[in-house]
C-alpha cells in the first residue's frame with residue numbers, strides 16, 4: 001500500500017484538507033469528478049475565523065484582493081430601512097480578520113489548487129469520480145472512474161468531501177438525516193448598483209418581510225439578490241423574465257429594468273450525517289452537513305471541518321497523538337452542525353420571514369438587545385461569525 005491520504009472532491013473542504021496535509025509533508029491524492037475546478041456561484045461570504053485558517057496558505061490575502069471587505073452587515077425592512085447594523089470591529093481581539101470577505105467560493109478553490117501545485121507533492125486528479133469505497137485493517141481503497149478505466153487507489157485514510165450527494169457517505173451507508181424546505185431559493189445576479197441607489201446599504205444586507213424576505217449581497221462587479229420562491233411556482237414561472245423583474249422591483253423600485261447576469265434556483269435542506277466516520281473513511285463539508293445559506297455557514301463550516309480533521313490526521317501520522325484522536329473529529333464537529341449551524345440558519349430564516357406582529361416585534365427586540373451594549377454585540381458577532389462554534393468544539397476533549 002502506498003501510504004497516503006485520499007480525498008474525494010476539490011471543493012473548499014477537500015482542497016483545504018489537502019492544503020493543510022501537504023503543509024505537514026503528508027502525501028495526498030485528491031479526486032475531482034469534473035475536468036476542471038467547477039466555477040459555480042454558490043458561497044460568497046468568508047467569515048473571520050475561516051480567513052484566519054486560510055491565511056497561512058496565502059489564500060486570505062488573495063481573497064481580500066480579489067473580493068470585497070465587508071466590515072459591517074445590516075438587517076433591514078423595506079418600510080423602515082436599516083433595523084440594525086453590526087460592525088465586526090468589536091472582534092478586533094478575537095480574530096486577525098475582523099470583517100467578512102465577499103468573494104465567489106470558486107476563487108478560493110483556484111487559490112488552494114494553485115498553492116498545492118506550487119508545493120508539489122499532492123496529486124490532484126481531474127475527471128476522476130469516486131464510485132465506491134472498500135476498507136480493511138490495512139487501508140482504504142477508493143474505486144474511481146477515470147477517463148481510461150475504473151481504477152483502485154489505496155491509502156491510510158479517505159476524506160469524503162465530494163458535496164451533498166457524497167458517494168462516500170452512501171457507500172458507507174450513513175443516513176443523511178434532516179429535511180428539505182418546501183420552497184426553493186432563487187438567486188439573481190445583477191450589475192445594478194444598489195450601493196448608489198441606497199447609499200446607506202452595506203455589502204451584506206438581510207431584508208425581513210412577511211410576504212417575501214430577500215437578501216442583497218455584493219460580490220466584485222455584481223449584486224446578488226436571493227428570494228424564496230412559492231411552493232406551487234413552476235420552474236417556468238420562476239425563471240419567467242417578467243416575474244424575475246417583478247421580484248427585483250419588489251426588492252427595490254428602479255426606473256430602468258434590471259439587467260440579470262445569472263439566475264439560479266437551489267433546493268435547500270437541513271441535514272446532518274448520522275456519523276462522520278466509519279473506520280478509515282471520514283466525511284467533511286457538505287458531504288457531512290447541509291443547511292440553508294442564510295448566515296453563510298455551509299462552506300465556512302466545511303472549511304472548519306477540513307482543518308479540524310486534517311490537523312488530527314497530521315498529528316497521528318507524525319506520531320504526535322494516538323489513533324483515538326481521530327474519534328474527536330466527529331465529537332467536536334457533528335454537534336456544531338447539528339445544534340449550532342442548523343439552529344442558527346433555521347432561526348435566521350424564521351426571523352426574516354416572521355409573519356405575526358409578535359414574531360416581528362420579538363425579532364426587532366432581539367436586534368436592539370444585541371446592539372444595547374458592546375459585550376452583547378461582541379457575543380452576537382462571535383456567534384454569527386462562527387468563532388463561538390470553534391471555541392465550543394475546542395472544549396470537547398477525549
Ligand SMILES: Cc1cc2nc3c(=O)[nH]c(=O)nc-3n(C[C@H](O)[C@H](O)[C@H](O)COP(=O)(O)OP(=O)(O)OC[C@H]3O[C@@H](n4cnc5c(N)ncnc54)[C@H](O)[C@@H]3O)c2cc1C
Pocket residue numbers: 008009010011012013014031032033034038042043044045046105128129130131161162163164167187266284285286287293295296297298299300301302
Ligand atoms: C445559494 C447558495 C449560497 C451559499 N452561500 C454561502 C455562503 O455565503 N457562505 C457559506 O459558507 N456557504 C454558502 N453556501 C454553501 C456552500 O456553497 C457549500 O457549503 C460549499 O460549497 C460546500 O463545500 P464542499 O467542499 O463541502 O462541497 P462542494 O463545494 O460541493 O465541492 C464538492 C466537489 O466534489 C466534486 N465531486 C462530486 N462528486 C464527486 C465524486 N463522486 N468524485 C469526485 N469528486 C466529486 C464536485 O465536482 C465538487 O468539486 C451557499 C450555498 C448556496 C446554494
